[in-house]
Amino acid sequence: MIYYLLNILTYIVSSLHNPIVGGQNATAGSWPWQVSIRLTDYNFHFCGGSLINSGWVLTAAHCFANTKYTASQVTVYLGTETLHGTNMNQVFRSVTSVTIHPNYDANTVNNDLALLQLSSTVTFTPYITPICLAASGSTFFNGTLSWVTGWGNISDLHIFNLYDNEVQVPIIGNRQCFCLYGGGITGNMICAGALPGNKDPCNGDSGGALVIKQGSIWIQAGIVSFGKDQGCAQANDPGAFTRVSQYQNWINQVITSNQPGFVTYTSSGTNADLNVSCSNLLFVFFLAVAQQTLQQINTSIVSCDSASASTSICTPAFPLEQVSNLNNILFIFKTVYIEIL
Numbered sequence: 001m002i003y004y005l006l007n008i009l010t011y012i013v014s015s016l017h018n019p020i021v022g023g024q025n026a027t028a029g030s031w032p033w034q035v036s037i038r039l040t041d042y043n044f045h046f047c048g049g050s051l052i053n054s055g056w057v058l059t060a061a062h063c064f065a066n067t068k069y070t071a072s073q074v075t076v077y078l079g080t081e082t083l084h085g086t087n088m089n090q091v092f093r094s095v096t097s098v099t100i101h102p103n104y105d106a107n108t109v110n111n112d113l114a115l116l117q118l119s120s121t122v123t124f125t126p127y128i129t130p131i132c133l134a135a136s137g138s139t140f141f142n143g144t145l146s147w148v149t150g151w152g153n154i155s156d157l158h159i160f161n162l163y164d165n166e167v168q169v170p171i172i173g174n175r176q177c178f179c180l181y182g183g184g185i186t187g188n189m190i191c192a193g194a195l196p197g198n199k200d201p202c203n204g205d206s207g208g209a210l211v212i213k214q215g216s217i218w219i220q221a222g223i224v225s226f227g228k229d230q231g232c233a234q235a236n237d238p239g240a241f242t243r244v245s246q247y248q249n250w251i252n253q254v255i256t257s258n259q260p261g262f263v264t265y266t267s268s269g270t271n272a273d274l275n276v277s278c279s280n281l282l283f284v285f286f287l288a289v290a291q292q293t294l295q296q297i298n299t300s301i302v303s304c305d306s307a308s309a310s311t312s313i314c315t316p317a318f319p320l321e322q323v324s325n326l327n328n329i330l331f332i333f334k335t336v337y338i339e340i341l
């Protein structure tokens, strides 16, 4: 599992990877919510993000938690078209606070999101416009076409010679993604990527937005989070994104005034992902006999269901369990996944 985080060390190692592989250049103003987050002292782009109202940016937690960069070290650039050369429509803001999701887990990459408060609000222009966020209860069926943007196409070894890039990818359902990853995909994640490979976000795109158009409204469904293998755009290796719709409550707790727009995205038809089961994974059932009360077990099952409402897969905190109750002895069948290589 690797992060799509470009830092100075991985830059040197990975400079021949092409972040957002297989993309095309975005035309100015096509993705006006996309921001570039930089280390102020070096003007060094390390992550993307999205503008969600006039004063806040949504990005990935690992951009800050793993680097230990603080609010005072970074600057957010908006209206940026290219990381090298002139930007007629660019403005920048310093950052007054970085709020990492309290349950972000660097090992499982669960809850990979953070909110940045800008030092002052920005004025919206055709090049600087916030994105609506997917509301809780949104559904994204397998195959739904989405877009990922970021500054990724490193065409040579000049560190700022990056282009704003865009790539269109289908959503891959959580069950299929779980199988492809051999586990580790939780209900707080959403996957996207062409299964034959060639299209994928990559280093430096972290924190950027996975967006879907519903009618005339663009909705952010995911935040660029991590990928499975070292290489980008490998076959059968969709990217994993933070599932934005799981965080409406948390975002509204952090941003208490002028809250971002939340829009429910509803897929139509049937979700082919519901038919997926992992043929490459061995399902090991552990039988545990517990003398807990029925109420306690019931609570954990309910939590599992609500964590997985949109995806059918539970978070690691609530592994898939089956419980039966025979003569007041509870049998817990715990499912453990082992990848067959």
Ligand SMILES: *[C@@H]1O[C@H](CO)[C@@H](O)[C@H](O)[C@H]1NC(C)=O
Pocket (backbone or CB within 6 Å): 024, 025, 163
């Ligand atoms: C993207 O833009 C760069 C810089 O302007 C240019 O060199 C390159 O040819 C463009 N690529 C495409 C596919 O248009």
Ligand SMILES: *[C@@H]1O[C@H](CO)[C@@H](O)[C@H](O)[C@H]1NC(C)=O
Pocket (backbone or CB within 6 Å): 142, 143, 170, 171, 172, 173, 176, 195, 272, 273, 276
């Ligand atoms: C999910 O969508 C992808 C991309 O369209 C497709 O390749 C894949 O076969 C679909 N999965 C299922 C289970 O239909």
Ligand SMILES: *[C@@H]1O[C@H](CO)[C@@H](O)[C@H](O)[C@H]1NC(C)=O
Pocket (backbone or CB within 6 Å): 018, 022, 023, 024, 025, 153, 154, 155, 156
């Ligand atoms: C950058 O992207 C363009 C357009 O997709 C592609 O033609 C070019 O080969 C890429 N650059 C590198 C170094 O791969």
Ligand SMILES: *[C@@H]1O[C@H](CO)[C@@H](O)[C@H](O)[C@H]1NC(C)=O
Pocket (backbone or CB within 6 Å): 270, 271, 272, 273, 274, 275
């Ligand atoms: C699941 O598979 C069955 C049998 O192949 C098929 O009839 C059904 O339409 C599939 N359901 C979805 C949601 O793809």
Ligand SMILES: *[C@@H]1O[C@H](CO)[C@@H](O)[C@H](O)[C@H]1NC(C)=O
Pocket (backbone or CB within 6 Å): 294, 295, 298, 299, 302
């Ligand atoms: C289990 O949870 C459901 C849903 O909240 C509730 O209706 C039911 O009464 C609970 N059962 C027990 C035994 O607590």
